[in-house]
Amino acid sequence: MGTQKWCQPRKLILPLTIGVIFILALGPLTDPDLFWHLSNGKLIWQTKRVPHQDPFAFTMAGKEWTCHEWLTEVVVYGLYSGLGQAALIVGGGALVAASFALTAARCRTSPYVAAFATLLAALASMPSWGVRPQMVSLLMSSLSLLILERRWPVWTLVPLAGLWANLHGGFATGMAIVGAQVLGNAIDSLRGNDRVSKRKRARQLMMSALGMILATLANPYGIKLLIYPFQTLASGAMREYIVEWFSPDFHKLAFQPLAMLLLALILSLALSRRGPSATSLILLLGTIYAALNSVRHVPLLAVVSAPVLAQQMSNIKPWHGIFKTRHCSMLSAPCPPRLAVCVSVVAIAVLVGGSAYKIYMVTRQNRAAQMERYPVQALQFMRQAELAGNLFNRYSWGGFLIWQGEKVFIDGRADLYGDEFFKLYVDVYKGRVAPYQVFQQHGIRRVVIEPDCALATLLEQSASWDKVYKDNLAVVFLKTGAG
DSSP states (O other): OHHHHHTSHHHHHHHHHHHHHHHHHOOOSOOTTHHHHHHHHHHHHHHSSOOSBOOSBGGGTTOBOOOTTHHHHHHHHHHHHHHOHHHHHHHHHHHHHHHHHHHHHTOOSOHHHHHHHHHHHHHHHGGGOSSSTHHHHHHHHHHHHHHHHTTOOGGGHHHHHHHHHHHOGGGHHHHHHHHHHHHHHHHHHHHSSOHHHHHHHHHHHHHHHHHHHHHTTOSTTTTHHHHHHHHHHTOHHHHHHOGGGSOOOTTSGGGHHHHHHHHHHHHHHHHBSSOOOHHHHHHHHHHHHHHHHOGGGHHHHHHHHHHHHHHHHHTBGGGTTGGGSGGGHHHHSOOOHHHHHHHHHHHHHHHHHHHHHHHHHHHHHHHHHHHHHSOHHHHHHHHHTTOOSEEEEOGGGHHHHHHTTOOBSOOSOHHHHHHHHHHHHHHHHTTSSOSHHHHHHTTEEEEEEOTTSHHHHHHHTOTTEEEEEEOSSOEEEEEOSOO
């Protein structure tokens, strides 16, 4: 009887949806920042200390560095060194799936509506997925929202904030979520009858927010870490030059699910018989603005919006109770016992088999995927030819070169380099300024860049630089004379 009850279609739809999201989230290890995260995790494992000065770029040697993801890097490198690349692939997929599992748990509607809203939100956030610390913040955001919406003890947010502050710089999101709860609770108390309990809740939230701020101080950098998120958001160079900080390009197929999510939200809010709470509306408007401002923030919109979309869809009058009608009785009716077992076994087999096959294929193709994006062969050539000296490199290749033991000119840590240096790099790379003075200043002897970039054209025309290697992805120049 237990199996029969469990195997109703409505009991299976959400686990199946989360399983599909897990499979979709399994991908090769090609994120540009993953490699320097691995390198720093390795360094911390070896030295047993968290770095406070940059150890990877010769241009920033000794400069103060706030490594806000140090604990995630320790875990990531520990998984990689102990279990190999497959562990990172599975771990990345599990982080995404867990984030949306918590999101689905916040949808207090029909499982079918919850599954639709959760899957659509997940698809909208796919361009930002990857094995990266940012996915830890996605999970933490989902958990914080669940704690608050389910009215679990708010003090649990305090140790969560302390842990979050050592995992990723997105810990400020947790404070923003609590702030939205305080503001929304205050608005609801003005138009509601139960003002006493709402005021009590507001006091609890404000005390928790204070505790969260104090808890974040338990990190290797102290109060400096609290300033870091605001410094990052204030960087003009990052918003101007780094793709994940661009606004979504709705001309691209990858962002069509985001467009559909936004349209679904507008339509459901317009047709619903009852609007969302003030807190939900504040969070929704804030995350929509953030997502339209930067692709990086789309996953946060996804976990905020899915329960709102599900609830508003359920409140649309023509759909109200649709899953309780006799026409849809087969969706809620239990299966016969034998059929229940068969359905369960098939569903589990499909998910396990699909996951295993995807993990196998991604792991098998991981090396090839990296060779398509990073100068693997060019680096091999430089080592075989024993080419030495300071290296000027493409920005997105910096992390990979660090992982391969090179000291780099620049890498994905834009916050470390600062706006002025980052703009200088872009001007040199795009040929807006002559590179020779910059190269002389930093003692550049080698250059590895794309063969079709403006800088490559300039160096080909220079008598002081020889093109010693070229393939479809990269070209290597070596300084041979003065000038």
